[in-house]
Amino acid sequence: MGDAHYHSIRFDASACHGCMACLRVCPTQAIRVRRGHAVMIEDRCIDCGECIKVCTRNAVVPLTASPSGLGAFDYTVAVPSPALYTQFDGGVTPGTILQALRNSGFDDAATLSWSCGAVTHAIEFFLADYRGPGPLISSFCPSVVRLIQIKYPELVDQLLPILSPREVAAREAKRRASAETGLPSDRIHAVYVTPCPAKMVSIVDHPGMEASYIDSAVGISDLFPLLAPVIREVQASGVRPPETETADGLGWAFSINLPSTLPAEDSLSVWGLPNVLRILDDIDKGKLQRYVFVECHACFEGCVSGALTVENPYVARARALRLQQSLPKRSLVDAAEMHARHERGEFRTTRPFAVRPPSPLGHDIVTAIARMQERDSIAAGLPGIDCGACGSPTCATFAEDVVLGDATDAQCVVLRQAQLEERLLQLAGPVGVSRPGGAGGTEARP
């Protein structure tokens, strides 16, 4: 069990100069700039990493593991995000990347195609028996799950209770390693090579399991400089490593297609948090009941545009398409076997998704009414231009911050400027108008 307020990012006050870039992009208004530095409102942050993408001073620090610390375990298996396969130029194949991972200190590197295929079938079997409210919402992006837990508590029961391909891949790799080495699986360390810090959330505090099969994560951007020379060595060796990934498995993982087992006309694929917010809002209003499945990606270009990737996401997507064309097109999974394993619950999450509503304005209705009145009356006096100079992202959030005692209305620079001008006019008033050319009371020089 994880920490209810675990977050995969932290703000480094020594690097932050309070520029407000992160404040403006945060989709859940979870950032404030106070005393010149960005701070996080923990019960609103969904770990999406948008703040990391816009920070030019590296003041938003992902709490992923350092690649140098991974040698301390008996047996370490790398579980690469498919996004890793898109980060290298020059026709580098998944087989080469997996070999390079094995050559750079990992005891093994797991493939994802089998688990993607297995999970695709598991979703199909689950949907066939599902009779609850629709549509079901994919639960593989930890930021989307947190968004639903925080902002759409009524939708937690529509989160797909199926393990993600990365969890299944880690579990299978641990089983295999355990069988081969004789080590108990708790001494085998699975490391996800991650495109974003959000995956750390599902590792430390998995929303649907007592514990994740993955033990830690290393960012693609941290591993990239170490892996690139090893990849060149593998290429230079002249021995071409076997390709264990397949086009079928990776098409979905690259977020190019929906799982092939889903009815395309009854499924939606939604990209980028502003769009995810709109879709969840519609589902919450009961508008999209005719759809069976909605796949939500926090990032606009899917996992290849995660905050810890290094390649331009559009280039990465083009590479993903090329890879999908060049990899062998065969299915690694047997549908009958998958059905039997699904029936045994092998692909199911093990506990219900919990709600995590942020603390309300007041813990009783009378207080909440009084504070909401106060918030509206403060907001009515604000300029409504959402400049952010007060350190709150919008005038509405600023009004709320004032009510909660986290800001004072003197922090509104627009109001203060207006008050100052009025005061100056009052001071200079009768004199100012009598002087030719001296509108503001300052003496015009000849």
Add this chain to the structure above:
Amino acid sequence: MRDAEFVRAYEIVGADFTNAGRASTSIKETLKDMGLASALIRRVAIAAYEAEMNTVMYARRATMTLHVTPAEVTIDVRDEGPGIPDIQLAMQEGYSTATAAMRELGFGAGMGLPNIKRNTDEMAITSEVQRGTTLVMKVHLN
């Protein structure tokens, strides 16, 4: 503090499909911020959304007002529009006067008013043809 009441009004413009739904979303967010139970919020949000879409589709303009007291959430919608000639008929499931254009947008199943009734504890409609309609709906907090 018996008479504590929070009031906020929203102006709704007829045929403004770009902003349609914003008032009910804001009502939902406000009730969440006030810490009301999520099942209750969902009922209010669905009723508010149906009412808002009705005015966007049929009325010239409307004022939608949210009232929250320790006892209940009330939303009243006063519109200027064609009015409803036969309220009994309009309340029947499946009855709709939606145009082809409204149906294109996924409305017109004749479930709007019945849906509001189903999701609220009290509902009252008064209407004057060629003048407008007033809808008052309440959800009790306890």
